[in-house]
Amino acid sequence: MQRIAIYPGSFDPITNGHLDIVFRASRLFDKTILAVAYHNEKDTLFNIQERVKLCKEATAMIDNVEVRQFKGLVVDFAKNVNSIVIVKGLRAVSDFEYELQLLLMNRKLYDEVETVFLTPRNCYLYLSSSIIKQVAKLGGDVSEYVPKSVKKALEEKYKNLDSDI
Amino acid sequence: MQRIAIYPGSFDPITNGHLDIVFRASRLFDKTILAVAYHNEKDTLFNIQERVKLCKEATAMIDNVEVRQFKGLVVDFAKNVNSIVIVKGLRAVSDFEYELQLLLMNRKLYDEVETVFLTPRNCYLYLSSSIIKQVAKLGGDVSEYVPKSVKKALEEKYKNLDSDI
Amino acid sequence: MQRIAIYPGSFDPITNGHLDIVFRASRLFDKTILAVAYHNEKDTLFNIQERVKLCKEATAMIDNVEVRQFKGLVVDFAKNVNSIVIVKGLRAVSDFEYELQLLLMNRKLYDEVETVFLTPRNCYLYLSSSIIKQVAKLGGDVSEYVPKSVKKALEEKYKNLDSDI
Amino acid sequence: MQRIAIYPGSFDPITNGHLDIVFRASRLFDKTILAVAYHNEKDTLFNIQERVKLCKEATAMIDNVEVRQFKGLVVDFAKNVNSIVIVKGLRAVSDFEYELQLLLMNRKLYDEVETVFLTPRNCYLYLSSSIIKQVAKLGGDVSEYVPKSVKKALEEKYKNLDSDI
Amino acid sequence: MQRIAIYPGSFDPITNGHLDIVFRASRLFDKTILAVAYHNEKDTLFNIQERVKLCKEATAMIDNVEVRQFKGLVVDFAKNVNSIVIVKGLRAVSDFEYELQLLLMNRKLYDEVETVFLTPRNCYLYLSSSIIKQVAKLGGDVSEYVPKSVKKALEEKYKNLDSDI
Amino acid sequence: MQRIAIYPGSFDPITNGHLDIVFRASRLFDKTILAVAYHNEKDTLFNIQERVKLCKEATAMIDNVEVRQFKGLVVDFAKNVNSIVIVKGLRAVSDFEYELQLLLMNRKLYDEVETVFLTPRNCYLYLSSSIIKQVAKLGGDVSEYVPKSVKKALEEKYKNLDSDI
Numbered sequence: 001m002q003r004i005a006i007y008p009g010s011f012d013p014i015t016n017g018h019l020d021i022v023f024r025a026s027r028l029f030d031k032t033i034l035a036v037a038y039h040n041e042k043d044t045l046f047n048i049q050e051r052v053k054l055c056k057e058a059t060a061m062i063d064n065v066e067v068r069q070f071k072g073l074v075v076d077f078a079k080n081v082n083s084i085v086i087v088k089g090l091r092a093v094s095d096f097e098y099e100l101q102l103l104l105m106n107r108k109l110y111d112e113v114e115t116v117f118l119t120p121r122n123c124y125l126y127l128s129s130s131i132i133k134q135v136a137k138l139g140g141d142v143s144e145y146v147p148k149s150v151k152k153a154l155e156e157k158y159k160n161l162d163s164d165i
Numbered sequence: 166m167q168r169i170a171i172y173p174g175s176f177d178p179i180t181n182g183h184l185d186i187v188f189r190a191s192r193l194f195d196k197t198i199l200a201v202a203y204h205n206e207k208d209t210l211f212n213i214q215e216r217v218k219l220c221k222e223a224t225a226m227i228d229n230v231e232v233r234q235f236k237g238l239v240v241d242f243a244k245n246v247n248s249i250v251i252v253k254g255l256r257a258v259s260d261f262e263y264e265l266q267l268l269l270m271n272r273k274l275y276d277e278v279e280t281v282f283l284t285p286r287n288c289y290l291y292l293s294s295s296i297i298k299q300v301a302k303l304g305g306d307v308s309e310y311v312p313k314s315v316k317k318a319l320e321e322k323y324k325n326l327d328s329d330i
Numbered sequence: 331m332q333r334i335a336i337y338p339g340s341f342d343p344i345t346n347g348h349l350d351i352v353f354r355a356s357r358l359f360d361k362t363i364l365a366v367a368y369h370n371e372k373d374t375l376f377n378i379q380e381r382v383k384l385c386k387e388a389t390a391m392i393d394n395v396e397v398r399q400f401k402g403l404v405v406d407f408a409k410n411v412n413s414i415v416i417v418k419g420l421r422a423v424s425d426f427e428y429e430l431q432l433l434l435m436n437r438k439l440y441d442e443v444e445t446v447f448l449t450p451r452n453c454y455l456y457l458s459s460s461i462i463k464q465v466a467k468l469g470g471d472v473s474e475y476v477p478k479s480v481k482k483a484l485e486e487k488y489k490n491l492d493s494d495i
Numbered sequence: 496m497q498r499i500a501i502y503p504g505s506f507d508p509i510t511n512g513h514l515d516i517v518f519r520a521s522r523l524f525d526k527t528i529l530a531v532a533y534h535n536e537k538d539t540l541f542n543i544q545e546r547v548k549l550c551k552e553a554t555a556m557i558d559n560v561e562v563r564q565f566k567g568l569v570v571d572f573a574k575n576v577n578s579i580v581i582v583k584g585l586r587a588v589s590d591f592e593y594e595l596q597l598l599l600m601n602r603k604l605y606d607e608v609e610t611v612f613l614t615p616r617n618c619y620l621y622l623s624s625s626i627i628k629q630v631a632k633l634g635g636d637v638s639e640y641v642p643k644s645v646k647k648a649l650e651e652k653y654k655n656l657d658s659d660i
Numbered sequence: 661m662q663r664i665a666i667y668p669g670s671f672d673p674i675t676n677g678h679l680d681i682v683f684r685a686s687r688l689f690d691k692t693i694l695a696v697a698y699h700n701e702k703d704t705l706f707n708i709q710e711r712v713k714l715c716k717e718a719t720a721m722i723d724n725v726e727v728r729q730f731k732g733l734v735v736d737f738a739k740n741v742n743s744i745v746i747v748k749g750l751r752a753v754s755d756f757e758y759e760l761q762l763l764l765m766n767r768k769l770y771d772e773v774e775t776v777f778l779t780p781r782n783c784y785l786y787l788s789s790s791i792i793k794q795v796a797k798l799g800g801d802v803s804e805y806v807p808k809s810v811k812k813a814l815e816e817k818y819k820n821l822d823s824d825i
Numbered sequence: 826m827q828r829i830a831i832y833p834g835s836f837d838p839i840t841n842g843h844l845d846i847v848f849r850a851s852r853l854f855d856k857t858i859l860a861v862a863y864h865n866e867k868d869t870l871f872n873i874q875e876r877v878k879l880c881k882e883a884t885a886m887i888d889n890v891e892v893r894q895f896k897g898l899v900v901d902f903a904k905n906v907n908s909i910v911i912v913k914g915l916r917a918v919s920d921f922e923y924e925l926q927l928l929l930m931n932r933k934l935y936d937e938v939e940t941v942f943l944t945p946r947n948c949y950l951y952l953s954s955s956i957i958k959q960v961a962k963l964g965g966d967v968s969e970y971v972p973k974s975v976k977k978a979l980e981e982k983y984k985n986l987d988s989d990i
Contacts, residue, residue, distance in 0.1 A: 003688065024774055028663065028745060073303045085688060090777065096756055101291040103779055109305050114684055117750065117777035119763055122947050126596040138568045140604050168358065189444055193333065193415060238633045250358060255447065261426055266621040268449055274635050279354055282420065282447035284433055287782050403798045431786040439800050452617050456926040468898045470934050498853065519939055523828065523910060580853060585942065591921055598944055609849055612915065612942035614928055733963045761951040769965050 005029040005085040005116075008074045011036050012044040013150045014055050015132055017124035021089040022065055024118045031064045033081055038071040045133055045157060058147045074102075075110035083113060090117040091125055170194040170250035170281075173239045176201050177209040178315045179220045180297055182289035186254040187230055189283045196229045198246055203236040210298055210322060223312040239267075240275035248278060255282040256290055335359040335415040335446075338404045341366050342374040343480045344385045345462055347454035351419040352395055354448045361394045363411055368401040375463055375487060388477040404432075405440035413443060420447040421455055500524040500580035500611075503569045506531050507539040508645045509550045510627055512619035516584040517560055519613045526559045528576055533566040540628055540652060553642040569597075570605035578608060585612040586620055665689040665745035665776075668734045671696050672704040673810045674715045675792055677784035681749040682725055684778045691724050693741055698731040705793055705817060718807040734762075735770035743773060750777040751785055830854040830910035830941075833899045836861050837869040838975045839880045840957055842949035846914040847890055849943045856889045858906055863896040870958055870982060883972040899927075900935035908938060915942040916950055 005025050011018060011034070025032040036052050046054065048069055055067045070077040078086060086106065088099055096117075103115040119125070127145055136142050136154040143151050170190050176183060176199070190197040201217050211219065213234055220232045235242040243251060251271065253264055261282075268280040284290070292310055301307050301319040308316050335355050341348060341364070348364075355362040366382050376384065378399055385397045400407040408416060416436065418429055426447075433445040449455070457475055466472050466484040473481050500520050506513060506529070520527040531547050541549070543564055550562045565572040573581060581601065583594055591612075598610045614620070622640055631637050631649040638646050665685050671678060671694070685692040696712050706714070708729055715727045730737040738746060746766065748759055756777075763775040779785070787805055796802050796814040803811050830850050836843060836859070850857040861877050871879065873894055880892045895902040903911060911931065913924055921942075928940040944950070952970055961967050961979040968976050 028774060028776070073300070073305050075305075090756075096750075097291075100779065100785075101293065101296055104291050104782060105296055105300060105305075108309060109300070114688060115779065116688070117779075119760065119775065119777075122764060122950075125760075125947070125950075126592075126599050128596065131596055131600055135568070135600060135604070140568050140570075140600075144603060193444060193446070238630070238635050240635075255426075261420075262621075265449065265455075266623065266626055269452060269621050270626055270630060270635075273639060274630070279358060280449065281358070282449075284430065284445065284447075287434060287785070290430075290782070290785075403795070403800050405800075427786075431788065431791055434786050435791055435795060435800075438804060439795070452620070455617070455620075456922075456929050458926065461926055461930055465898070465930060465934070470898050470900075470930075474933060523939060523941070585921075591915075595944065595950075599947060609853060610944065611853070612944075614925065614940065614942075617929060620925075733960070733965050735965075757951075761953065761956055764951050765956055765960060765965075768969060769960070 002030045003085065004031045004033065004081060004083040005087050006033045006035045006074070006078055006081065006083045007087040008035040008037060008070070008077070010039060010044060010129070011051050011055050012039075012046055012129050013051060013132070013146065013153060014058050015124070015127055015129055015146050015150070017089065017091075017120045017127040017145070019058055019147070020120040020124055021087065021118050022059055023062060024120075025087045026062050026064050029064075029085060029087075031066065032087065033083065034059060034065060034067045035074070035077055036067065036069045037074075038069060046153065050153065054147075054150050054153060057149045073106075073109065075106050075113060078113045079110060086113055086115045088115060088117050090119050091128070167195045168250065169196045169198065169246060169248040170252050171198045171200045171239070171243055171246065171248045172252040172254075173200040173202060173235070173242070175204060175209060175294070176216050176220050177204075177211055177294050178216060178297070178311065178318060179223050180289070180292055180294055180311050180315070182254065182256075182285045182292040182310070184223055184312065185285040185289055186252065186283050187224055188227060189285075190252045191227050191229050194229075194250060194252075196231065197252065198248065199224060199230060199232045200239070200242055201232065201234045202239075203234060211318065215318065219312075219315050219318060222314045238271075238274065240271050240278060243278045244275060251278055251280045253280060253282050255284050256293070332360045333415065334361045334363065334411060334413040335417050336363045336365045336404070336408055336411065336413045337417040337419075338365040338367060338400070338407070340369060340374060340459065341381050341385050342369075342376055342459050343381060343462070343476065343483060344388050345454070345457055345459055345476050345480070347419065347421075347450045347457040347475070349388055349477065350450040350454055351417065351448050352389055353392060354450075355417045356392050356394050359394075359415060359417075361396065362417065363413065364389060364395060364397045365404070365407055366397065366399045367404075368399060376483065380483065384477075384480050384483060387479045403436075403439065405436050405443060408443045409440060416443055416445045418445060418447050420449050421458070497525045498580065499526045499528065499576060499578040500582050501528045501530045501569070501573055501576065501578045502582040503530040503532060503565070503572070505534060505539060505624070506546050506550050507534075507541055507624050508546060508627070508641065508648060509553050510619070510622055510624055510641050510645070512584065512586075512615045512622040512640070514553055514642065515615040515619055516582065516613050517554055518557060519615075520582045521557050521559050524559075524580060524582075526561065527582065528578065529554060529560060529562045530569070530572055531562065531564045532569075533564060541648065545648065549642075549645050549648060552644045568601075568604065570601050570608060573608045574605060581608055581610045583610060583612050585614050586623070662690045663745065664691045664693065664741060664743040665747050666693045666695045666734070666738055666741065666743045667747040668695040668697060668730070668737070670699060670704060670789070671711050671715050672699075672706055672789050673711060673792070673806065673813060674718050675784070675787055675789055675806050675810070677749065677751075677780045677787040677805070679718055679807065680780040680784055681747065681778050682719055683722060684780075685747045686722050686724050689724075689745060689747075691726065692747065693743065694719060694725060694727045695734070695737055696727065696729045697734075698729060706813065710813065714807075714810050714813060717809045733766075733769065735766050735773060738773045739770060746773055746775045748775060748777050750779050751788070827855045828910065829856045829858065829906060829908040830912050831858045831860045831899070831903055831906065831908045832912040833860040833862060833895070833902070835864060835869060835954070836876050836880050837864075837871055837954050838876060838957070838971065838978060839883050840949070840952055840954055840971050840975070842914065842916075842945045842952040842970070844883055844972065845945040845949055846912065846943050847884055848887060849945075850912045851887050851889050854889075854910060854912075856891065857912065858908065859884060859890060859892045860899070860902055861892065861894045862899075863894060871978065875978065879972075879975050879978060882974045898931075898934065900931050900938060903938045904935060911938055911940045913940060913942050915944050916953070 041047050059065045132142050137158050206212050217234050224230045297307050302323050371377050382399050389395045462472050467488050536542050554560045627637050632653050701707050712729050719725045792802050797818050866872050877894050884890045962983050
């Protein structure tokens with residue numbers, strides 16, 4: 001039996017911290033699906049197409065990783081793709097509590113899928129998409145924390161925002 | 166002297182976790198007033214009338230519990246109803262810190278009222294109204310976590326939201 | 331029906347933080363029993379007789395407070411004295427987790443008793459018997475944090491320790 | 496060499512907790528610059544001019560403190576004013592994690608500036624601008640937590656909001 | 661390639677919380693080795709032979725689980741048995757930090773093994789071997805939290821301790 | 826006026842994490858005194874002379890750093906050496922709470938000295954002397970986390986322990 005993991009998130013945008021987790025997951029399971037969650041466009045910086053595209057570019061070199069988008073409950077998506085594992089990256093403490101809340105709810109909704117937490121490298125332990133956006137917006141250099149294509153996409157996005165002002 | 170407790174919150178909507186706390190409080194104090202806080206309508210899913218109605222239905226069977234709405238400071242409401250106890254349900258860690266902040270401020274504003282923390286059953290320790298709404302919105306089954314009337318109200322609410330799209 | 335609370339602990343020795351909690355409990359319940367836990371003598375600075383005596387002196391002026399010692403499970407003691415409430419003082423975060431562990435276990439062992447958490451005054455939020463002992467041992471002045479009799483008892487104790495060296 | 500510290504924040508509005516930190520910083524470093532961050536007007540209660548003015552009034556009596564506004568990255572501002580220290584007030588746990596996230600990012604962006612955490616007095620440990628605003632909005636008395644000028648400004652602000660309704 | 665996980669710990673004694681984790685791991689990996697760590701006899705209630713025996717009895721019915729004892733570094737044991745995964749059960753917050761410390765150290769010592777965190781059922785989230793021992797020692801009923809053989813072993817152990825007194 | 830900082834601790838033994846903090850402190854203050862706390866010999870792996878010696882060797886190249894030993898209260902030592910700053914390295918969350926407890930007590934005992942928290946590099950955020958000792962004892966390689974002299978001292982120490990068995 002093939003063991004399929006999903007790694008759900010907003011990936012708005014994908015960071016090196018996410019990639020670190022994807023890579024670790026790809027070694028533990030036969031296939032890992034990076035599952036990009038649909039959101040209302042106004043709630044994310046990048047729309048769903050952009051987020052998926054950036055994820056695909058960033059994971060192109062890992063064989064057993066696939067990028068898909070989904071709408072609705074994570075557990076329903078897991079069921080649809082025959083996944084038995086939800087992978088989550090674990091960072092700070094407050095993070096863990098929220099993740100625990102999700103995990104317990106997901107387990108109640110569908111108990112055939114197991115949530116596993118993986119921990120990124122030291123330097124990504126306190127990284128998040130929001131701090132990346134915050135820094136990029138103010139003109140800071142985020143090249144150590146995101147793939148090149150994401151860096152470029154962030155520059156484009158914030159240039160446009162600027163010209164709006 | 167009768168000891169009156171108030172249990173303030175948004176209750177947007179009331180969950181089984183809230184009910185667990187109400188029930189525990191009702192055994193410790195002579196009367197418990199479930200105090201539903203007024204908010205701007207756009208900040209809650211259910212308006213104040215709906216929230217009060219759902220709370221009343223859910224607590225109808227507990228003798229010494231009363232449901233009231235209030236506007237303004239919790240301590241002012243406590244003073245008005247001669248309450249000497251504010252009951253809070255305690256869940257996760259981050260929760261506790263925010264509650265501590267409120268408690269210390271409330272104590273400064275009016276030191277005749279004591280805040281006590283009660284802990285719900287295991288299975289409600291990581292429950293919150295927001296995760297309930299999030300799951301219900303995506304079509305998940307929340308019947309283990311809310312009273313029947315709340316489940317129905319959530320379905321109504323999100324059906325209407327859907328037809329808006 | 332009279333509502334009896336117990337406030338269990340080592341009280342090695344009792345501090346102003348403990349007294350603050352006792353006082354708050356005494357306003358909420360008809361009677362509060364300060365329950366001093368038996369320990370092996372080598373595990374505490376003061377033996378059980380000394381700890382009980384210091385607690386009695388410190389709470390002498392509060393009418394509805396009683397000091398008792400107990401051995402064995404807290405819930406068994408609660409049952410024996412017809413108590414329906416275990417009072418715990420809540421301080422820092424790590425504290426809360428350990429207390430939660432105890433609470434859930436106690437509830438499983440005997441679910442007729444409810445645990446309530448009370449919060450001491452600001453200045454006692456980060457106080458503990460161990461830091462008091464640590465400071466007193468090194469000759470620091472702890473008079474703002476303990477009753478006079480405790481201060482004297484600590485001085486006696488550490489003077490004797492000194493002469494041992 | 497003169498050691499210059501900056502103390503960045505929104506100060507929306509400045510509280511006695513902030514002032515406590517400024518005062519402590521002023522004793523440790525030759526000069527402390529209270530650096531008020533620019534934000535979109537709709538994101539703060541007071542606009543940048545108001546926030547700066549309230550900070551200036553509140554710190555007027557401390558010799559080696561200066562109030563400045565800035566836009567963009569904190570580290571760029573630090574560089575511009577030759578500061579080697581970013582001062583942060585530390586309060587609750589969740590606070591610390593977010594601050595750690597900022598610190599590590601700032602260090603990566605510019606490693607010539609060191610972040611130091613100072614702790615305010617007991618009674619300000621759980622204080623924040625948001626709880627002040629929340630209480631003031633509901634008519635509570637915040638005079639123990641903010642300078643007089645801030646109290647007056649809050650009253651003005653919320654009076655106007657009221658008349659809008 | 662067969663994926664082998666190790667689940668290291670003291671298991672002094674094994675609890676239902678541990679068993680819950682073992683069972684979850686057994687579904688995710690081809691083989692799971694429950695790895696019982698050697699300790700000085702005086703540091704554990706049960707000696708290494710007893711701990712291993714109790715673990716074997718408790719996991720006898722799960723096909724792809726094996727019990728082994730080890731001495732030395734966890735990562736060295738992982739290397740010896742060709743394991744690519746260290747499984748850890750995650751409970752409360754403070755737990756997580758200590759686990760993070762171990763994880764980062766282990767990764768530095770041997771980066772071919774990945775640590776994954778699994779979460780037990782709700783009712784075991786706040787369970788630990790030490791609270792089990794504490795309760796059993798005082799005569800409390802722990803049968804909901806440990807396998808029958810462990811319950812019996814605890815009774816034996818504490819009966820003997822009693823007769824020593 | 827010269828600003829003198831003290832950096833108190835057990836340093837049993839000094840790690841690269843400690844050195845990272847010393848170095849940061851040395852840039853912020855005119856002089857930094859690494860203050861090695863006296864303990865009963867049986868409570869530390871290295872005795873006070875050994876700990877001081879290892880600290881001296883490790884900090885020899887930093888000009889404005891001095892190593893001293895002390896007995897008694899940290900604040901008394903601070904007073905004796907005219908220090909106005911106690912430097913503490915900040916790591917994980919639980920750490921912070923204990924440090925807060927010490928800080929508030931120290932401030933009460935002597936309010937002329939300020940405690941500042943500095944944060945070490947990413948890779949030392951979860952490092953502690955105890956995990957170093959634990960790993961070294963089991964034969965793991967700790968050379969990335971301690972100065973060479975400490976590594977050698979640990980090897981000596983644990984070799985002797987071995988031959989005792």
